[in-house]
Amino acid sequence: MLLTSAGRRVELLECFRAAARELGLDVPIFACDLEPTLSAACARADAAFQVPRCDDPTYAEAVRAIVAETGSNLVIPTIDPELMPLSEAVSGFDELGARVHVSDPATIAVVRDKARTSEVLDAAGVPVPRTQTLDALRAEPDLLSWPVFLKPSGGSASRGLAVVDRPEDLPSQAGEPMIAQDCLRGPEFTINMFVEADGRLSAVIPHVRLSVRAGEVEKGRTERRQDLRSIAEGIATALPGLRGLACFQVIDDVVQGPRVIEINARFGGGYPLAHAAGATAARWLLEEVTSGSSTAHDDWVEGVEMLRYDAAIFRGLP
Structure with missing residues (x-):
């Protein structure tokens, strides 16, 4: 199997290694990363490979090449930005007899966009905080109660989170789409x-x-x-x-x-x-x-x- 964007995910690698032992399977575990020589999980893997950034257009094909070289049957992504490129390339992995542990592109498109996540779940009756885009809240500050919780719509790993106390404290511009939610x-x-x-x-x-x-x-x-x-x-x-x-x-x-x-x-x-x-x-x-x-x-x-x-x-x- 292949662990992608392996980074520090030593615990996850060892979970798979232990599971393989329990099943009596001989499963070499490979890993890849942007800088494999600086990745602890790559150091623990049976072999490690370098790949481009996951937003590089050649990323999925680079992962597929490793699968072809190693004969891996299972690919485990570990970070959000690589999910869509790998999901869109699943058929190429299927041709090699490899399963990519990823949902279909329509699902990834929803979960990678927190505004869409809130909209889809709310429509299905799943409880979510009230959610507005930054632009909508600037135009109508009474759409939410203050303070509000501000975060990137496509963010992960707690990047860009902020509590905003008053409408006048909202950023005048943002480098990426932002949403505001109830401050729970x-x-x-x-x-x-x-x-x-x-x-x-x-x-x-x-x-x-x-x-x-x-x-x-x-x-x-x-x-x-x-x-x-x-x-x-x-x-x-x-x-x-x-x-x-x-x-x-x-x-x-x-x-x-x-x-x-x-x-x-x-x-x-x-x-x-x-x-x-x-x-x-x-x-x-x-x-x-x-x-x-x-x-x-x-x-x-x-x-x-x-x-x-x-x-x-x-x-x-x-």
Whole structure:
């Protein structure tokens, strides 16, 4: 298998490695990155490859060339910007007998645009915060209550987030499309969900985000919440093209209740917590690729806690 934009995703790589051992499979794990010599996950992989930036027009073909060279049967994207180019190139990977863990382009187009995400989910009855474009809010400040939460419509990794207290504090211009939403207050949850190849939602694993660093959960604890499962079911209905492991973020507002603030149609940074709790999506994907079916289930352990710490890989020692 091939892990793309591998970066620091050592935990994810090791989840797949452990899943392969459990299944008795000999699965070489390759990785690629813009700078593989500076990637910890590439250092842990069986071999590493350099690729252009994922916004380069040749990116998908560069990944496909690695798949052809290595004989990889499964490709796991790890960051949002590479989802669309890989989704649009799926047929080329199919020709090589490789599955790309990515949803269809229509689904990716929705989840990569937070304004469209809010619109589509709201129309399906999934609870979301009130959302306006920056331009609309400038024109009619009373569309939302103040303060408001401002973020890039296509952003990720907590980039460009801001709380704006008054209409006059709105930026006069922005370098990219921005949206404003209700400023929610309450605990934040990540919910991992696994949709099998036939479209069946098999597992929903919420965890409360006890501590976050650079947009990624640092400390978390799994919790069973029927209301959050119901929201996952609504998302699966609203996005029928969603496949594999995805995650979404919810803020359980003290007044409005749970509201979905974004969806990531990929393995999120908090996946290792779900994996440790027994929701082993890495194994389920390997099963789908090797046998055409999976043992996906919702019988995971509640109350499992993850406390992350920094680790290092050292090279060049005598």
